[in-house]
Amino acid sequence: MSTPTAAPKSSARIHVQKFGTFLSGMIMPNIPALIAWGILTMFFIPKGFTPNEAVATVVGPMIHYLLPIIIAYTGGHMVYGLRGAVVASIGVMGAIAGSDYLIAQENARLLEAWLATGKAEADFSELGQVHMFIGAMVMAPLSAYSMRWLDKLWENKIKAGLEMLVNMFSAGIWGFVLLIIGFYPIAWLVNGLMSILSSAVNWLVANNLLPLTSIIIEPAKVLFLNNAINHGVLTPLGLAQAGDAAYNNRSILFLLEANPGPGLGLLLAFALVGIGAAKASAPGAAFIQFVGGIHEVYFPYALMKPALILALIGGGMTGVTTNMLLGGALRAPAAPGSILAVLAQTAPGAYFAVILSVVLSATVTFLIAAAILRASRKTDLAAEAAGEDRFASAVSQTEANKGKSSDALSGLLAGGGAAHSGPIKSIVFACDAGMGSSAMGASVLRKKIQAAGFGDVTVVNKAIASLDDAFDVVVSHEDLIARATQRTPSAVHVAVDNFMSSPRYDEVVDMVRRTNSEAAAEAPAPEAPAPVPAATAAPEAAPTAGAVPAAVAVADHADEASDSVLKLSSIVLDGTAGDKDGAIKEAGDLLVASGNVDAGYVDSMYERxxxxxxxxxxxxxxxxxxxxxxxxxLSSSISVVRYPNGIDWNGNPVKFVIGIAGAGNDHLELLGKIAEVFLDESKIAELEAATDAQQIKDAFGKVNG
Incomplete structure (x- = not known):
């Protein structure tokens, strides 16, 4: 199997992943409340270890009111701070009350029909409550986003002294509207959805088909798509069952995704019959996954050889089948998916079934995975001998799938022997074209490296197509990491998703500090950061591209460069675009109007x-x-468009759009200065307050280091 290539991300997968991440963000911070509720049911309900009728009265209100409200509060806060949290809580209260009203109406109708048949009222069984977990996850973003939109309508239009009055009344009035929306359409929608989902799950259980869910869940986990399934469907349904005496206040659904057995089996197979860095790191990863509950550490091992997903599916199906046959279930979600968390939430009388399901699922996964690894061992050894590092590529791909860095995943490389050995001397920031993102990212990282006292470490930027395997560390966007890994397999690879203020930059500095500490201790501390040596700079980078100027002469040179690269006519203070595509066109049209690029260049900006x-x-x-x-x-050019009210850029707020067309190196020094400006909040504020184009140009051309 070849090293993974960087195919364009599936937009559908990205949207599902983002949706799942948002749902997870609402649920995960409130897991302590779910654990507390699980402990409450463990001891005090009639079937608990120490039944207590008085304390058990807390169980119902906690799951029916408290948990949905704090989930809505968390989701609203994620979107729009405290205002979003408050209106989301109001809205979900309406959904809870609306659901109760609908259930009461339906119970009255069913009772009337029951009595009409001559049956006794005492034999009638009412429908139970619908707990508004899905309602909370619907109302939170709806409430917070709408509140934020309304606030923008009268932003900067309120007379001084009336701000608090307007803010309080607007949130209160809109909260009331949201409560009514929650009471009627949202409650009706969620009740119907829960009825459909519950019927589907009951059908799967009745027909002994629940193990088939592993065919979806196990691959989804490896691609980080499981959050949408787990937190969007399984957790709400499981909590509904756990709060219902008809299900003995427990649910098997909590174990469909959280079972640590399949991951443990896969890692044990690598520990025993794997090769190279994957084999070396597997024992440590197994401990982190099984005891720590961080399942993502086994995802790279599956991505190395996708056929291993079959082993995970087999193990998952085995665990589900065992729990179905023997009654294994949990009282509440086990998060993180640690064996300790699973045992802590195991329902009374279900310990044998749950433990056996974990053991059997691990065993089945181990046997299938070991067979697959043995069958391909000769091919894998040949690939390793040829210098192909599939494990490092798989770790990088996993981080790209996750959409952000992970200490646990980075630790796999360090623990598996793939970390850099010896002092780090050269770092390259790689992007697709090598003219914009990489130049600014390299400028930011270079400044941090030099500030840490490592002036002898070069930081340059290059296009991925121009990379060679001569660099110690390669930094690139998470979507490009697999391509960069192919070009530079021996380097340490770092994925970023934020070019200006990524926390990964500090990790790189720490890496340099650790690996270069011995050499740094022997050498005298420099009085000032040394400039980047021209002889080692990449072809795409100017001799001091993006470096902080050390003398006035350098600053003066930047002013001269900016005259030709950034013209006053290419600076717009009030952009008219309302979205990302419009902003790209607006910035691109300025580049075309400057006479520095052909009209077709704008289309390539969209492609990028x-x-x-x-x-x-x-x-x-x-x-x-x-x-x-x-x-x-035709020649290097930069355009600047400011959007005072901001525009949405893939979910991120943007007020400054800088179009770039780089023919040579003459734009790179200016880009370095732009990067320095946008690292300083006070300078960003000056740009926001600028009243003419000259002020913007001066801010970029006269940055003092």
Whole structure:
């Protein structure tokens, strides 16, 4: 099997992943409340260890009111701070009451029909409550986003002294509207959805088909798509069953995704019959996964050889079948998916079934995975001998799938022997074209490296197509990490998703500090950061591209460069675009109008954005063309468009869009200065307050280091 290539991300997968991440963000912070509720049921309900009728009265209100409200509060806060949290809580209260009203109406109708048949009222069984977990996950974003939109309508239009009055009444009135929306359409919608989902699950159980869910859940976990399934469907349904005496206040659904057995079996197979870094790191990863509950550590092992997903499915189906046959179930969600959390939430009388399901699922996964690894061992050894590092590529791909960095995943490389050995001397920031994102990212990282006292470490930028395997560390966007790994298999690879303020930059600095500490201790501390040596700079980078100027002469040179690269006519203070595509066109049209690029260059800017986002962080986006579009650039040019009210850039706020067309190196020094400006909040505020184009140009051309 070849090293994974960087195919364009599926937009459907990205949307499902983002949706699942948002749901997880609402549920995970409230897991302590779910654990507390699980302990409450463990001891005090009639079937608990120490039944207590008085204390048990807390069980119903907690799951029916408290848990949905705090989930809505959390979701609203994620979107729009405290205002979003408050109106989301009001809205979900309406959904709870509306659901109770609908259930009461339906119970009255059913009772009337029951009595009409001559049956006794005492024999009638009422429908139970619907707990508004899904309602909370619907009302939270609906409430918070709508509140934020309304606030923007009268932003900066309120007379001084009336702000608090308007803010309080607007939130209160809109909260009332949301309560009514929750009471009627949302309650009706969620009750209907829960009825459909419950019927589907009951049908699967009745027909002994529940194990088939592993065919969906196990691959979804490896691709980080499981959150949408787990938190969007399984957790709400499981909590509904756990709060219902008809299900003995427990649910098997909590074990469909959280069972740590399949992951343990896969890692044990690598520990015994794997090769290279994967074999070396598997024992430690098994402990982290099984005891720590961090399942993502086994995902790279599955991605190395996708056939291993069959082993995970087999183990998952075995665990579900065991629990179905023997009555294994939990009282509440087990999060994280640790064996300790699973045992803590295991329902009374179900310990044998749950433990056996974990053991059997691990065993089945181990046997299938070991057979697959043995069958391909000769091919894998040959690939390793040829210098192919599939494990490092799989770890990088896993981080790209996750959409952000992970200490647990990074630790796999360090623990498996793939970390860099010896001092780090050269770092390259790689992107698709090598003219914009990488130049600014390299500038930010270079400044941090030099500030840490490692002036002898070069930080340059290059296009991925121009990379060679001569660099110690390669930093690239998470969507490009697999391609960069192919070009530089011996380097340490770091994926970022925020070019201006990524926390991964500090991790790189720490890595340099650790690996270079011995050499740094022997050498005298420099009085000032040394400039980047010109002889080691990448072809795409100027001798001091993006470096902080050390003398006035350097600053003066930047002013001269900016005169030709950034013209006053290419600066717009009030952009008219309302979305990302419009902003790209507006910035691109300015580049065309400057006479520095052909009209077709704007289309290449759209193509670039489709493959990798040019959002930089700190209110900045820098759209630019693809590497193939460099032939359309007559000379380097930069345009600046400010959007005072901001625009949405893939879910991120952007107020400054800087279009870039880089033919040579003459734009790189200015980009370095722009990066320095956007690292300073006070300087960003000055740009926001600027009243003419000259002020913007001066801010970029006269940055003092």
């Amino acid at each position: 954005e489709k493959s990798v986002s040019t959002y930089m962080g700190n209110l900045l986006a820098i759209p630019h063309g693809t590497n193939e579009a460099k032939s359309m650039i």
